[in-house]
Amino acid sequence: MTDGIVQLVPLTIVASMFALFIFSGLRKRTRQSSEYGFNGSYTGRVGIGAGIASNWMSAGSFLGLAGVFYVKGYFGMAYVVGWTGGYVLLLVLMATQIRRFGKFTAPDFVGFRYESDTARTLAALISIIITIIYCVAQFRGIALLVSWLFGIAYLPAVIVGASLAVSFVVVSGMLGVVRNQKLQYFVLIITFILPLMLLTRKLGYFWILPQFGYGAAIGELQQQFGFNCSEPFANTSLFEWFALCFTLMFGTAGLPHVLSRFYVVPGMRDARWGVVWGLFFIALIYWSAPAYGVLTRLFEARNGMRLYAGGADAADMVVLTAASLGGLPTWAIGLLAAGGMSAAFSTAAGLLMTGSASFSYDIYPRLINPKATERDKSYAAKGFFLLLAAVVMVLTLQPWGMIAEIAALAFAVAGNTIFPAFLLGIWWPRANAAGAICGMLTGLVISFAPFIAGDSLPLVSQLFPLTSSAFIGAPLVMIVMIVTSLLTTPPSAAIRLFVSRDVHDCHEE
Amino acid sequence: MKETSPHNNLSFFRPRGKTMRGEVRVIKLILLGWLAAIVGFQLFAYFLEASYSIILLENLTFFNLPLQFWLTGQFLPLWFIILCVLFNIWMDRHAKQSTEGSLRFRIKPVSGEDE
Numbered sequence: 001m002t003d004g005i006v007q008l009v010p011l012t013i014v015a016s017m018f019a020l021f022i023f024s025g026l027r028k029r030t031r032q033s034s035e036y037g038f039n040g041s042y043t044g045r046v047g048i049g050a051g052i053a054s055n056w057m058s059a060g061s062f063l064g065l066a067g068v069f070y071v072k073g074y075f076g077m078a079y080v081v082g083w084t085g086g087y088v089l090l091l092v093l094m095a096t097q098i099r100r101f102g103k104f105t106a107p108d109f110v111g112f113r114y115e116s117d118t119a120r121t122l123a124a125l126i127s128i129i130i131t132i133i134y135c136v137a138q139f140r141g142i143a144l145l146v147s148w149l150f151g152i153a154y155l156p157a158v159i160v161g162a163s164l165a166v167s168f169v170v171v172s173g174m175l176g177v178v179r180n181q182k183l184q185y186f187v188l189i190i191t192f193i194l195p196l197m198l199l200t201r202k203l204g205y206f207w208i209l210p211q212f213g214y215g216a217a218i219g220e221l222q223q224q225f226g227f228n229c230s231e232p233f234a235n236t237s238l239f240e241w242f243a244l245c246f247t248l249m250f251g252t253a254g255l256p257h258v259l260s261r262f263y264v265v266p267g268m269r270d271a272r273w274g275v276v277w278g279l280f281f282i283a284l285i286y287w288s289a290p291a292y293g294v295l296t297r298l299f300e301a302r303n304g305m306r307l308y309a310g311g312a313d314a315a316d317m318v319v320l321t322a323a324s325l326g327g328l329p330t331w332a333i334g335l336l337a338a339g340g341m342s343a344a345f346s347t348a349a350g351l352l353m354t355g356s357a358s359f360s361y362d363i364y365p366r367l368i369n370p371k372a373t374e375r376d377k378s379y380a381a382k383g384f385f386l387l388l389a390a391v392v393m394v395l396t397l398q399p400w401g402m403i404a405e406i407a408a409l410a411f412a413v414a415g416n417t418i419f420p421a422f423l424l425g426i427w428w429p430r431a432n433a434a435g436a437i438c439g440m441l442t443g444l445v446i447s448f449a450p451f452i453a454g455d456s457l458p459l460v461s462q463l464f465p466l467t468s469s470a471f472i473g474a475p476l477v478m479i480v481m482i483v484t485s486l487l488t489t490p491p492s493a494a495i496r497l498f499v500s501r502d503v504h505d506c507h508e509e
Numbered sequence: 510m511k512e513t514s515p516h517n518n519l520s521f522f523r524p525r526g527k528t529m530r531g532e533v534r535v536i537k538l539i540l541l542g543w544l545a546a547i548v549g550f551q552l553f554a555y556f557l558e559a560s561y562s563i564i565l566l567e568n569l570t571f572f573n574l575p576l577q578f579w580l581t582g583q584f585l586p587l588w589f590i591i592l593c594v595l596f597n598i599w600m601d602r603h604a605k606q607s608t609e610g611s612l613r614f615r616i617k618p619v620s621g622e623d624e
Contacts, residue, residue, distance in 0.1 A: 074577070080581070080582055080585075081547060081586075084585070084586040085543065085585070088589050088592055091593050093536065206573065212572045212574055212583075215572070215573030216573050219570070219575075232551075232558055233555050238551065242548075268604075273597055279593060280590055282586075283590065286586060290578070428520045430518075504528070504529045506524075
């Protein structure tokens with residue numbers, strides 16, 4: 001995608017969109033920021049839903065998903081189902097109960113429920129690992145867009161993109177910008193759907209609902225070019241599909257920054273209905289994302305280009321490729337770039353801030369400097385923020401897959417560690433600290449087993465694929481947790497009473 | 510340490526108390542609907558592909574989209590939304606009942622509202 005040309009029109013659109021976000025954030029000034037950076041004001045359930053959706057929409061959803069459809073066809077559906085179905089798990093198994101614990105972050109919850117500082121520190125470390133991995137996906141998205149916008153190569157683009165992201169956080173922090181999440185979601189959905197409508201209209205498909213219109217492209221690919229988009233399991237096994245799908249669902253229910261959203265909402269009932277709206281807003285994007293992948297295939301086939309010639313970098317940019325091959329005006333491509341940028345920037349900013357807050361709050365005063373003052377903690381947070389950004393940047397230089405695959409690893413880690421700890425913590429009062437610690441450690445080992453032992457033991461990478469290890473991993477971790485808990489002393493009567501009486505509303509019969 | 514009654518052996522599979530029993534029953538139903546749809550559609554597509562050749566899959570379209578694309582990509586997210594709505598409706602009603610129940614000794618419930 002790098003032709004050495006600076007894309008002036010798209011660049012202007014991207015810049016003005018960020019100016020709009022900063023300006024609207026300044027104007028509102030409803031400062032409700034918490035220590036963890038989850039701020040914003042809410043008006044009603046639709047607003048909560050838009051907040052959930054804009055918090056969720058990352059480079060993975062905006063750019064990565066279409067890329068997976070482009071490369072793997074139907075297999076990408078595992079991402080769509082995984083990233084939406086997880087909300088059902090979250091809503092029915094965890095949302096209500098987590099609120100009754102009244103703990104704001106994953107480490108807080110684990111520390112309180114399992115009455116152990118070790119478990120708490122472990123949960124904080126895991127949250128930071130998840131943050132780093134998830135952030136690599138965002139930085140990769142930013143770097144690819146920067147590389148296209150400025151016409152520079154990928155490696156310098158990573159550095160430019162990372163500096164832009166860091167300065168965005170610093171500037172908006174200094175100006176006291178409040179994220180206007182409703183506006184942001186609105187911009188995201190327009191920038192994603194409008195170009196798609198223009199594309200399908202240009203192709204003569206049913207453009208009012210491009211989510212269905214792209215079906216004609218699947219047919220044409222099949223009949224004229226022999227590319228079987230619609231053969232679901234031609235290249236992948238049923239196991240791979242389910243493993244990925246369930247990993248993403250477990251991960252969704254265990255991602256720290258998703259879980260924390262339930263606390264910033266005033267009432268439980270509003271929080272629950274907010275999830276429904278959030279899921280609907282998320283689905284609007286996911287209903288449409290496959291179209292970009294399929295359309296790019298079609299354009300390439302029509303132009304006689306070799307499929308998948310550009311490798312992973314090009315695959316992650318198919319959203320933009322579809323628009324440019326389809327002959328859309330430059331401003332429409334600029335809209336897509338702006339949407340992708342905003343999704344990646346806001347997710348990266350939120351994650352980096354959460355990660356550094358988690359360090360300064362959970363790890364620094366407990367492990368490094370027990371006599372830390374508030375001032376020390378604030379310095380620690382700032383320092384760790386820069387360190388985190390630097391680590392993420394270095395990892396982004398040589399990433400281990402496409403955007404969606406990088407994000408999937410973060411989901412696998414969350415599904416293998418935080419998800420079992422929360423699930424058993426909520427639903428089984430007998431689970432204790434030893435069980436939680438063993439379980440989370442096992443989960444970490446399982447998540448990274450393909451990295452460590454994948455080459456020497458092929459079975460490991462078959463059972464626990466890098467992107468999909470939680471399908472078998474999460475149940476395994478739960479078994480470890482149950483066995484360890486039963487072999488060690490039960491947790492204190494107070495916490496068991498709290499779980500059964502206050503969380504599950506279970507009184508003596 | 511007092512080993513008092515129901516709190517020690519409560520779990521998802523052994524719910525205690527009226528509130529929790531009802532809640533767990535609904536959660537089980539929702540999760541059943543969730544699992545059945547996810548697994549069912551994939552198995553359906555898998556066996557369709559395995560046994561009836563590709564032609565059937567090509568011709569089975571719903572509103573332009575191949576059937577399994579529609580079922581998995583469009584209908585499943587919609588189904589998840591429906592499940593969440595059903596769960597919320599149940600929980601809302603349930604929450605109303607339980608607050609009424611706990612307030613009963615102080616305030617008389619509004620007549621006409623059922624238990």
